[in-house]
Amino acid sequence: MSDIKVGIPPAKLVLVTVPTAIPSTLGRGDELHQSIVSDYPALTTNQGVIIADNQNSLRATAHGPTLLEDFILREKITHFDHERIPERIVHARGTGVHGFFELTESLSQYTTAKVLTEVGEKTPLFARFSTVAGGAGSADTPRDVRGFAVKFYTKQGNWDLVGNNIPVFFIQDALKFPDLIHAVKMEPDRGFPQAATGHDTFWDYISLTPEAMHMVMWIMSDRTLPRSLRMMEGFGIHSFRLINAEYESTFVKFHWRPKLGLQSTLWDEAVKISGADADFHRRDMFEAISNGNFPEWELAVQLFTQKQADSFPFDHLDATKLIPEEMIPLQVIGRMVLNRWPDNFFAETEQVAFCPSHIVPGIDFSNDPLLQGRLFSYLDTQLSRLGSANFNQIPINAPKCPFANQQRDGHMQMTQPVGRVAYEPNTLATDSPREKIAGGFRSAIVVDSGEKSRIRPESFADHYSQARQFYRSQTEYEQAHIASALVFELSKLEHPHIRESIVAHLRNIDEQLAGRVGHGLGMKQLPEAALKAVAIQDMMLSPSLQIIGKMKATLEGRVVGVLIMRGSDSTHINAIRHAIITAGAAIKFISPIIGEVELSDGSLQVIDGQLAGTPSVIYDAIAVILTEISVSTLCKEATALEFVRDAFCHLKAICVDEGGNTLLQKAGIEKTSGVIGITALGDFIEAAATRQWEREASIRTLA
Numbered sequence: 001m002s003d004i005k006v007g008i009p010p011a012k013l014v015l016v017t018v019p020t021a022i023p024s025t026l027g028r029g030d031e032l033h034q035s036i037v038s039d040y041p042a043l044t045t046n047q048g049v050i051i052a053d054n055q056n057s058l059r060a061t062a063h064g065p066t067l068l069e070d071f072i073l074r075e076k077i078t079h080f081d082h083e084r085i086p087e088r089i090v091h092a093r094g095t096g097v098h099g100f101f102e103l104t105e106s107l108s109q110y111t112t113a114k115v116l117t118e119v120g121e122k123t124p125l126f127a128r129f130s131t132v133a134g135g136a137g138s139a140d141t142p143r144d145v146r147g148f149a150v151k152f153y154t155k156q157g158n159w160d161l162v163g164n165n166i167p168v169f170f171i172q173d174a175l176k177f178p179d180l181i182h183a184v185k186m187e188p189d190r191g192f193p194q195a196a197t198g199h200d201t202f203w204d205y206i207s208l209t210p211e212a213m214h215m216v217m218w219i220m221s222d223r224t225l226p227r228s229l230r231m232m233e234g235f236g237i238h239s240f241r242l243i244n245a246e247y248e249s250t251f252v253k254f255h256w257r258p259k260l261g262l263q264s265t266l267w268d269e270a271v272k273i274s275g276a277d278a279d280f281h282r283r284d285m286f287e288a289i290s291n292g293n294f295p296e297w298e299l300a301v302q303l304f305t306q307k308q309a310d311s312f313p314f315d316h317l318d319a320t321k322l323i324p325e326e327m328i329p330l331q332v333i334g335r336m337v338l339n340r341w342p343d344n345f346f347a348e349t350e351q352v353a354f355c356p357s358h359i360v361p362g363i364d365f366s367n368d369p370l371l372q373g374r375l376f377s378y379l380d381t382q383l384s385r386l387g388s389a390n391f392n393q394i395p396i397n398a399p400k401c402p403f404a405n406q407q408r409d410g411h412m413q414m415t416q417p418v419g420r421v422a423y424e425p426n427t428l429a430t431d432s433p434r435e436k437i438a439g440g441f442r443s444a445i446v447v448d449s450g451e452k453s454r455i456r457p458e459s460f461a462d463h464y465s466q467a468r469q470f471y472r473s474q475t476e477y478e479q480a481h482i483a484s485a486l487v488f489e490l491s492k493l494e495h496p497h498i499r500e501s502i503v504a505h506l507r508n509i510d511e512q513l514a515g516r517v518g519h520g521l522g523m524k525q526l527p528e529a530a531l532k533a534v535a536i537q538d539m540m541l542s543p544s545l546q547i548i549g550k551m552k553a554t555l556e557g558r559v560v561g562v563l564i565m566r567g568s569d570s571t572h573i574n575a576i577r578h579a580i581i582t583a584g585a586a587i588k589f590i591s592p593i594i595g596e597v598e599l600s601d602g603s604l605q606v607i608d609g610q611l612a613g614t615p616s617v618i619y620d621a622i623a624v625i626l627t628e629i630s631v632s633t634l635c636k637e638a639t640a641l642e643f644v645r646d647a648f649c650h651l652k653a654i655c656v657d658e659g660g661n662t663l664l665q666k667a668g669i670e671k672t673s674g675v676i677g678i679t680a681l682g683d684f685i686e687a688a689a690t691r692q693w694e695r696e697a698s699i700r701t702l703a
């Protein structure tokens with residue numbers, strides 16, 4: 001007999017005794033495993049039968065065929081074969097987190113919804129953030145809209161606010177949604193591109209859909225390249241109605257505003273992040289929650305009456321339009337805090353079923369035709385995705401308030417109702433659920449008249465004014481990014497006529513933008529401007545549409561990467577660590593070899609990332625602290641040179657000591673703004689809290 005230490009999870013690590021000589025007649029090949037697990041709960045089949053051998057199927061003889069009789073094998077493999085459910089047709093890749101909503105300002109004047117009237121009440125919720133076009137296994141950082149869906153488990157039932165990180169949408173009518181999605185997803189004959197808009201079918205459809213032009217401006221902006229899910233806004237998009245105790249209704253638009261401010265990456269950075277860490281956003285959220293840095297958003301509302309709506313120079317029921325904050329100011333009414341990672345990704349994040357039709361008494365829909373179509377689509381899709389009308393019984397979807405009705409049976413029914421009554425009204429079961437006026441859901445009283453027809457109102461015909469307003473409201477850097485993104489996307493097309501058609505639309509948005517894009521695409525002459533149904537309005541500029549304007553000059557929630565090697569100055573490292581942590585950021589150490597690095601004072605610094613595996617794109621700012629000896633080695637490492645070059649080209653602050661500066665020189669980086677010596681740590685922290693926009697013109701042609 002001999003003692004053997006085996007590798008099993010640390011909590012259960014035990015020393016076990018196994019026979020050195022295993023009787024050959026057993027022939028199992030896993031006696032070691034058997035003896036280790038003897039202290040654990042028994043493994044059973046789904047029928048509760050204890051499994052004696054989970055490593056070998058039942059065979060006729062040692063070298064014979066496997067027997068059909070092996071019910072353990074068949075049950076296990078059958079379950080495995082059915083483990084996947086259809087992924088969401090859109091928004092398949094997502095990250096879900098639990099949290100709560102706390103109301104800080106009551107809207108009792110406008111609504112009876114308790115979630116919006118009981119100040120201080122904490123309503124539990126589950127939020128899921130997603131990309132739209134890619135499959136469940138695609139990367140986190142393509143250029144794409146982000147879904148921003150929140151399920152509030154209110155005392156009056158579940159309320160799902162299913163929005164995006166962009167306040168407008170591509171189309172005005174839900175009938176067009178399947179075409180839009182077929183155009184943007186991978187092309188059906190070739191099966192690519194995955195999670196990308198830079199292909200012919202998408203732009204072909206867009207070129208024939210002028211109502212999409214406002215959304216095109218948003219998706220070509222850096223809004224579709226968020227730095228973190230924690231640093232993006234969310235929007236309910238449609239107008240909804242709030243209904244008060246007197247059945248008076250007020251229109252409302254919902255906005256989520258991140259406490260950390262808005263921040264995006266640059267296109268080149270996003271592309272490289274996809275390669276460095278396909279799970280960048282999910283990991284970022286996971287780490288923030290695990291470290292107790294709970295992400296937080298304000299919930300704000302825009303409230304307006306029908307009379308105000310009638311005075312808007314656009315139709316608020318058209319989902320391709322927004323109401324500028326400068327026109328109807330945002331009123332902050334509460335906060336959302338995300339503080340608990342799900343226990344099980346499939347059970348919660350995958351099975352959560354959001355439906356815009358899930359609303360509670362005191363909230364109602366507007367007649368936005370896109371919203372009206374969504375009210376049907378989501379419930380329908382859950383039936384095919386989750387396989388049963390009983391999807392509401394899955395714990396993540398079940399309300400946390402009492403619920404009872406006479407709906408019965410169906411696939412995977414989990415409840416076992418008793419008694420002979422399964423209908424309402426009845427006289428036979430006095431304790432069975434009944435309809436109730438008090439506290440019950442009532443629709444808004446809306447009077448409508450007109451002819452039944454397939455028609456869109458004339459007030460939906462202005463497709464360019466808000467696109468122009470958005471573009472012209474951006475900073476010069478953001479305008480350049482929009483132009484470059486359009487050049488990049490359209491240059492991918494095989495069909496020149498689609499490119500021309502898009503540039504023809506751009507001429508209605510902004511001549512200078514059309515010129516920049518046309519030039520970038522090598523057009524000798526710009527096409528005629530696209531036909532427009534109504535005159536374009538020059539609306540007032542709205543700085544609240546910028547990202548740069550809404551970035552917060554803070555390092556809070558960010559990560560600084562520090563490149564070090566053996567002998568790096570411990571005084572510099574301690575000073576920089578202190579400055580970064582005091583600023584609310586996290587610090588990660590990078591070195592060519594993982595493990596521990598001995599610093600100048602003999603202390604050991606644990607390394608978080610190996611240089612080739614953790615490029616600077618995953619950090620918000622970097623520092624390089626090296627000795628003259630170590631830097632001579634690093635100067636021959638392409639990854640080290642790329643580390644500093646990328647940080648520089650992505651407009652990040654860089655802090656260096658003398659050794660670090662030698663690496664910068666080798667990489668051809670001048671000590672310009674945002675490149676700061678270790679002695680001016682205060683300046684580095686200040687520079688790291690933002691990006692060095694003025695540097696951009698020196699390293700990139702801004703179209």
Ligand code: HDD
Nearest residue numbers: 088090091128147148149163164169174177237377378381
């Ligand atoms: Fe949608 C999912 C957001 C228009 C049909 N949508 C889905 C999700 C979000 C949105 C965030 C993912 C929810 C989750 O995390 O599970 N969708 C929007 C927004 C829209 C919009 C903000 C416009 C303002 N969607 C829209 C239309 C239709 C759909 C017009 C159909 C007519 N959306 C769906 C869907 C999905 C979905 C097919 C796929 C998975 C799901 O519902 O549960 O039903």
